[in-house]
Amino acid sequence: MDDMLLLDDDARVAALRRLDVLDTAIEEPFEKIVTLVRTVLAVPIATVTLVDRDRQWFKAKRGMNQNETPRSVSFCTHTIQQREPLVIENALDDPRFANVPLVVGPPYVRSYAGVPLRTPEGYNVGALCAMDTRPRRFSPADVAILGNFANIVCDELELRLIAQVDHLTGALTRRGFVDQAEKEMERARRYGRATSLVMLDVDHFKRVNDTYGHAVGDQALQQIVRIAEATLRPSDLFGRLGGEEFALLLPETNGAAAVIVAERLRREIAEHPMLLPDGSTLRITASFGVAELSTSTSSLTAWLACADTMLYAAKSGGRNCTKLAHDI
Amino acid sequence: MRIDQLEPTPSSADPLEIPLELLESVRRHQSHLSALIVSLRAAGLDEDVVDASVRTLVDSYAHDLTVAIRTMMKEPHHG
Numbered sequence: 142m143d144d145m146l147l148l149d150d151d152a153r154v155a156a157l158r159r160l161d162v163l164d165t166a167i168e169e170p171f172e173k174i175v176t177l178v179r180t181v182l183a184v185p186i187a188t189v190t191l192v193d194r195d196r197q198w199f200k201a202k203r204g205m206n207q208n209e210t211p212r213s214v215s216f217c218t219h220t221i222q223q224r225e226p227l228v229i230e231n232a233l234d235d236p237r238f239a240n241v242p243l244v245v246g247p248p249y250v251r252s253y254a255g256v257p258l259r260t261p262e263g264y265n266v267g268a269l270c271a272m273d274t275r276p277r278r279f280s281p282a283d284v285a286i287l288g289n290f291a292n293i294v295c296d297e298l299e300l301r302l303i304a305q306v307d308h309l310t311g312a313l314t315r316r317g318f319v320d321q322a323e324k325e326m327e328r329a330r331r332y333g334r335a336t337s338l339v340m341l342d343v344d345h346f347k348r349v350n351d352t353y354g355h356a357v358g359d360q361a362l363q364q365i366v367r368i369a370e371a372t373l374r375p376s377d378l379f380g381r382l383g384g385e386e387f388a389l390l391l392p393e394t395n396g397a398a399a400v401i402v403a404e405r406l407r408r409e410i411a412e413h414p415m416l417l418p419d420g421s422t423l424r425i426t427a428s429f430g431v432a433e434l435s436t437s438t439s440s441l442t443a444w445l446a447c448a449d450t451m452l453y454a455a456k457s458g459g460r461n462c463t464k465l466a467h468d469i
Numbered sequence: 470m471r472i473d474q475l476e477p478t479p480s481s482a483d484p485l486e487i488p489l490e491l492l493e494s495v496r497r498h499q500s501h502l503s504a505l506i507v508s509l510r511a512a513g514l515d516e517d518v519v520d521a522s523v524r525t526l527v528d529s530y531a532h533d534l535t536v537a538i539r540t541m542m543k544e545p546h547h548g
Contacts, residue, residue, distance in 0.1 A: 170529035177522050181514065282512040289505035293526055296498040297533060300491075304537035308490045316540065 146263045147222055154194050155375035156264035160298050161305065161321050163191060163198055170297045171201035174269070178290055179203045182283055184271045186248055189258075189294055190217045191267035204272075205248055214241040216272075220255035221265035226284050229253040231276035252277035254284060256291035261299055269294050307381045309359055310366040318380025322390045323441050325378065329392065329434055336434045337399030339389040340448040341365075341406070344426045344460040346385035353423065358385075361415060361425050368409045373402070388445065396433035396465050403429040403463045411461060428455035429463040472531050472538075475499065477523060479531035485538050498530060 146152070157163065171189045178187040186204035190197050197215040199208060212218050216238060220227040232238040232251055243250045252275065255268035269291040271279070279287075305317030313321065322338070329336035343349075343361060350358040362385065369379050369389070378390040389406075391399050407429055414422035430452030438444045451464040458464065470492065472482040476499060487495055502523060509519045 170526075170533060173525050173529055177525065181509065181512075181518070181522065282508065285508045286505070286512055289501060289508050292501040293498070293505065293530075296494065296501060297530070299494050300498075300530075300533050300537050303491055303494055304540045306490075308488075308541075316543075 144224070147224075147265065149375075150194070152375040153221070153264040153266065156260050156262055157191060157193065157266040158321070158324075158376070160260070160266065160302055161317070161324070162200060162298065162301065163193060165200070167201070171294065174290055174294055175201045175203045178269065178271055178287065181286060182254075182271045182279075184273050184277075186250065186270075186272035186274070188270045188272075189267065190215075190255075190270055191258075192217050192221050192265075197267075200267075207243075210243065214243070216241075216243075216250075216253045217255055217268040217270065220268040220270075221257055224257065224259075224265075226254060226256045226288060227268075228255075228279050228284065230278050233276075248272075249274050251275050252279070254279040254287055256284070256288045258291055258295055258298070260295070261302075266298075310362050310381055312366050312369075312387060313378065313380035315380060315382045318378060318382065318388055318390075319441060321378050322380075322388075325390055325392055326434065326441055326444070334393055335395040335398075337391045337394045337396055338432050338434070338444050338448045339391065339399055339403050340382075340430045340445070340452040341387045341389065341403075341427050342452055342456070343385035344428055344456075349423070349425070353417065357415070357417060357423070361385075361423075364413070364415055364425070365410055365427065368413060369406060372406050372409055388448070396431060396467075399431045399433065400463055400465050403431055407461065407463060426461035428452060428460045430455055430466070431463060432466040470495070472534055475527060475531060476502075477527055480524065480528050482531040483535055485535060487534070488538060488541060490541070491534070491537065495534065502526065 175187040175189060188202045188205055189200040191200055192212060196209045196212050197217050229235055230252055232244045238244055250272045252273040255270040257265040258267045259265055271287055305313055307314045349361055376392050380388050382388050391402060407427060411426045414424045417423055430448045432444060432447040447466050451466045454464040455462050470487050471484045473484045506519060506523055
């Protein structure tokens with residue numbers, strides 16, 4: 142089961158994007174780790190490398206001028222396909238690497254040791270790498286040290302992830318959702334891809350809290366997130382904006398397709414009553430507002446406001462339904 | 470457990486209580502640091518280099534942990 146994750150590159154890239162670390166500024170912890178790797182292993186080059194869909198991007202680097210390279214010519218694209226470290230004694234002897242730009246040109250890599258950086262979910266999002274400009278046999282002790290440094294890198298990445306998660310439900314926090322949605326919005330604009338935003342609000346939630354208590358209200362929110370996780374794709378963003386209000390960002394999805402997704406989620410929520418502690422059941426429903434990103438959408442705030450207007454229209458239209466914005 | 474109770478003790482850290490949601494991750498980090506110390510010593514590194522390396526890492530982590538906890542404290546948690 143675990144190794145099936147190595148084959149699912151879409152889910153792996155989605156896990157990487159959830160970390161919200163690609164194309165971010167220099168950060169001290171990672172800088173310190175590559176400095177220590179270089180010193181302790183006595184190598185001229187050390188990197189924290191993240192493997193995106195088509196490129197490898199260096200979160201931290203020593204002895205490497207490039208900020209990124211195509212993934213197809215990288216060592217790390219091979220490292221992330223396995224659980225164990227990848228060690229190359231002499232790149233010129235390996236047909237996978239003998240002719241790649243980092244070997245035949247600066248920095249003239251000859252030997253490589255890379256340990257996969259694994260997320261808590263089990264996806265290899267990159268590698269901690271030590272490279273030399275001469276052939277070299279990395280000892281088991283060297284690889285063990287590199288592995289332990291890689292664990293520290295993963296701890297740092299995990300810390301950022303936990304801080305973005307709403308601990309009641311497991312959805313992204315408002316801050317986490319907004320941070321990631323802004324990046325996704327920029328990506329959609331850069332590549333001209335359709336992207337949609339959906340807002341969801343639990344119907345009569347105050348009544349649920351007042352009648353059954355906050356514990357049942359919390360259970361309702363948790364159930365909605367469980368259903369959403371089972372219904373949505375790994376690349377979709379799902380965040381709790383506050384109270385009983387959630388937002389979904391659906392990349393590569395136009396408004397009409399987003400309505401289909403929202404309707405599927407709405408039906409799943411309505412068709413799965415909650416089991417209460419006394420054995421009775423409680424039916425929960427939710428209303429949805431959908432807005433596709435358009436050239437006139439000025440900001441994420443404006444986009445959220447548009448979806449929120451449609452959510453209000455769904456509430457006014459009788460609840461437990463979905464409304465799509467037609468022109469924003 | 471508080472941030473200033475991490476091992477080794479950070480050079481400078483606010484005595485912030487570590488929330489339950491972060492405890493497992495923090496304990497894992499502590500265990501990874503211990504494993505790193507063992508592997509650095511096993512490779513024959515000078516004790517001063519080991520100490521300096523680990524100090525660097527724990528100070529960075531304590532700083533990031535402080536930021537993460539303060540971020541979490543600003544988020545609403547109930548419906």
